[in-house]
Amino acid sequence: MAKLELKDVRKSYGPVEVIKGIDLTIEDGEFCVFVGPSGCGKSTLLRMIAGLEDISDGTFEIDGNRMNDIAPAKRGIAMVFQSYALYPHLTVRENIAFGLKVRKTPKAEIDSLVNEAVTMLQLDKLTERYPRELSGGQRQRVAIGRAIVGHPETFLFDEPLSNLDAELRVHMRTQISELHDRLKRTMIYVTHDQVEAMTLADKIVLLRGGKIEQVGSPRDLYERPQNLFAAQFIGAPKMNIFELEGDFSALRDQLQLPADAQYCGIRPDSFDIVPEGEGILSATVRLVEYLGNACLVHAKVDDHDPIIIEQPVDTQLRFGSTISLSVTSAQIHIFAKDGDRIP
Structure with missing residues (x-):
C-alpha cells in the first residue's frame, strides 16, 4: 500500500523558490502524471518524492508516515530515469539483478525475481546481451525490470520515453500501462507531452511555474479546463x-x-x-x-x-x-x- 501526500511542499535554491506550495494526494495504486512545460518544476517535485532533493518546507508523507528525512532507499520507491542508467559492462540479467546483489539477496531469490521480470517485460531472449546490443526500447525495459525486482510500493518515471522515436514511444506507453494494470502499484510519471499524460493517467497534475494549475482525470482537464493555461495546454x-x-x-x-x-x-x-x-x-x-x-x-x-x-x-x-x-x-x-x- 502506498498513499502519498504532499502538504504545502516547497523547494528553494537560495533565494529562488522553484516549488511554491504543493498540496496533493496520490491514492494507493493510482497512475498519476505530472505534466507541464519545461521549467515548471515537475522533475524537481518527483526527485523530492524520491528523496534525491531535500524539501525546503512542508511535509511529504507515505501512508501517514513523514518522509522528509527518510533516506531514498528506505522509502519503498523505485525510479526509472530518462537516461536508462545501465551498466555497459553487465548483461541484461546482471543489470536487473544488480540492486538485489548489493542488498545481499539470496541467489535463488534473485534468479526467481529476475526470471519473473524478464518474462513480464519480454526480455527473456535478451538476458545475455549487453546494453550496446539493445534498442532504445529494450534498454528502457531493462531499466524498468531493474526497478520491478525490488518490489517497490511506488514507481517513479522521469520522462522515460523522451529518447525514443514516435512509434516506439507508443509501444512503450502500452507496455507501461499494462505493467500498471498487472502490478497494481502507485506510479508517478513525469512528461512534457500532454498526449502521454492523457493516454496513461488516472490523475493528471498540471504544473506551471512551480504551482499546480489543475488536478483531475484526463477527461476533467479536457472537458472542463479550469483556466486559460489548462485550456490551451491540454488538447492537440x-x-x-x-x-x-x-x-x-x-x-x-x-x-x-x-x-x-x-x-x-x-x-x-x-x-x-x-x-x-x-x-x-x-x-x-x-x-x-x-x-x-x-x-x-x-x-x-x-x-x-x-x-x-x-x-x-x-x-x-x-x-x-x-x-x-x-x-x-x-x-x-x-x-x-x-x-x-x-x-
Whole structure:
C-alpha cells in the first residue's frame, strides 16, 4: 500500500523558490502524471518524492508516515530515469539483478525475481546481451525490470520515453500501462507531452511555474479546463481562444455569453463550416493539413492569431478560400478576465 501526500511542499535554491506550495494526494495504486512545460518544476517535485532533493518546507508523507528525512532507499520507491542508467559492462540479467546483489539477496531469490521480470517485460531472449546490443526500447525495459525486482510500493518515471522515436514511444506507453494494470502499484510519471499524460493517467497534475494549475482525470482537464493555461495546454491541436473585445465583442451576444465573460474557447473539432452568412465567424483559409483520419484547417480571422479547425478528410478547401464558421453554445468554454473558468 502506498498513499502519498504532499502538504504545502516547497523547494528553494537560495533565494529562488522553484516549488511554491504543493498540496496533493496520490491514492494507493493510482497512475498519476505530472505534466507541464519545461521549467515548471515537475522533475524537481518527483526527485523530492524520491528523496534525491531535500524539501525546503512542508511535509511529504507515505501512508501517514513523514518522509522528509527518510533516506531514498528506505522509502519503498523505485525510479526509472530518462537516461536508462545501465551498466555497459553487465548483461541484461546482471543489470536487473544488480540492486538485489548489493542488498545481499539470496541467489535463488534473485534468479526467481529476475526470471519473473524478464518474462513480464519480454526480455527473456535478451538476458545475455549487453546494453550496446539493445534498442532504445529494450534498454528502457531493462531499466524498468531493474526497478520491478525490488518490489517497490511506488514507481517513479522521469520522462522515460523522451529518447525514443514516435512509434516506439507508443509501444512503450502500452507496455507501461499494462505493467500498471498487472502490478497494481502507485506510479508517478513525469512528461512534457500532454498526449502521454492523457493516454496513461488516472490523475493528471498540471504544473506551471512551480504551482499546480489543475488536478483531475484526463477527461476533467479536457472537458472542463479550469483556466486559460489548462485550456490551451491540454488538447492537440490546442483550443482556440478569442478575447471578447473589439472585433470579437459581438460573440458575447451571438453566443449568449454572460456579461463577465472575457474570453471564450472553442476546440478545433467543435467548429462546423456552414454556408456563407450563416456562421458566427468568417475566416480565410491559410493551410490545410491532411492527417489521414482528419484535416486540420488553419485559417485567419481578422486580426486574430490563426485558428485551427478540424474537419473530415473529404473537406475540399483551398488557400485563400473564405469560410463561415458555426459552433453551438454547449461546445464553448468561457473564462473571466483573470483567466479562470466561469462555471
